[in-house]
Amino acid sequence: MTEAVTLNNVNVSLDGKWILRNLTFSVESGEFLGIIGPNGSGKTTLMRVLLRMLKPQEGAVKIINASALGYVPQSRQIDPETPLSSRNFVGLGLPHKFRPWLTRHDRFVVEEAMEMTNSIEFADKPIGKLSGGQRQRLFLAQALVKNPQILLLDEPTSNLDPGAQETIASVVDQIRRKRGITVLFVSHDVNLISRYADKILYMTQDSYAIGAVDEIMQSSVLSSLYGMPVEVMRVGSSLLVSFANSKETAASICVHSMAE
Numbered sequence: 001m002t003e004a005v006t007l008n009n010v011n012v013s014l015d016g017k018w019i020l021r022n023l024t025f026s027v028e029s030g031e032f033l034g035i036i037g038p039n040g041s042g043k044t045t046l047m048r049v050l051l052r053m054l055k056p057q058e059g060a061v062k063i064i065n066a067s068a069l070g071y072v073p074q075s076r077q078i079d080p081e082t083p084l085s086s087r088n089f090v091g092l093g094l095p096h097k098f099r100p101w102l103t104r105h106d107r108f109v110v111e112e113a114m115e116m117t118n119s120i121e122f123a124d125k126p127i128g129k130l131s132g133g134q135r136q137r138l139f140l141a142q143a144l145v146k147n148p149q150i151l152l153l154d155e156p157t158s159n160l161d162p163g164a165q166e167t168i169a170s171v172v173d174q175i176r177r178k179r180g181i182t183v184l185f186v187s188h189d190v191n192l193i194s195r196y197a198d199k200i201l202y203m204t205q206d207s208y209a210i211g212a213v214d215e216i217m218q219s220s221v222l223s224s225l226y227g228m229p230v231e232v233m234r235v236g237s238s239l240l241v242s243f244a245n246s247k248e249t250a251a252s253i254c255v256h257s258m259a260e
């Protein structure tokens with residue numbers, strides 16, 4: 001297997017504070033890596049390092065083909081009056097500047113990306129009139145028209161309802177299987193990500209662990225990551241994470257995504 005992304009002893013400090021310490025891991029080509037962890041643990045900082053927006057003070061980052069990175073941001077509001085159709089919005093992702101006279105190949109690439117993300121049905125609708133989930137599928141389609149080998153997604157499902165979250169994650173997974181794309185997907189929802197990820201990178205402020213979902217989602221691993229007793233339970237098909245030292249008993253047992 002080829003390694004698509006390799007980090008070796010990466011250290012990043014921002015404003016005099018170490019955000020990433022000795023981060024070492026690799027992602028194989030075609031693999032789906034879920035990245036989870038509490039607020040402020042450095043997930044977005046890691047994305048910025050991979051996107052070359054941030055240079056680590058120490059360590060090496062190797063990306064199989066840095067020009068073939070696709071990026072999907074967090075869900076955000078768009079002015080409802082934005083006079084841009086969904087199809088033209090996706091076209092903005094083409095490697096050259098958007099022109100009204102797209103070539104036949106450009107149009108094919110845009111249609112294909114919209115089909116892969118189930119966006120054809122609203123192709124002619126203005127982007128301001130879409131739901132959050134539909135909009136995120138367009139951001140995904142916009143990233144796909146660049147024909148990426150590696151797809152970075154930074155909480156693309158935040159603020160979406162559970163059905164829309166599942167759709168995004170499952171569409172991403174279908175695309176990576178079809179195109180052999182490597183996926184690095186940041187999420188707060190361990191249950192969502194566990195259904196699709198081959199491996200999980202679990203980050204906390206001070207440490208991290210990487211491995212298969214079942215290896216990482218263990219009481220012993222999370223207790224050592226958080227530096228306090230943490231219990232991981234499986235209830236049906238869901239993972240529940242409980243922080244034993246939590247001051248609020250009522251909130252101490254909850255689905256991990258809600259604990260953040």
Ligand SMILES: Nc1ncnc2c1ncn2[C@@H]1O[C@H](COP(=O)(O)OP(=O)(O)OP(=O)(O)O)[C@@H](O)[C@H]1O
Pocket residue numbers: 014015019037038039040041042043044045046
């Ligand atoms: N430009 C910056 N300058 C200084 N500190 C920063 C900067 N960007 C982020 N930080 C700090 O770095 C830490 C990690 O932030 P980051 O956004 O990477 O975390 P995160 O895991 O993505 O969090 P969240 O889940 O809330 O999005 C935080 O303490 C944050 O305040």
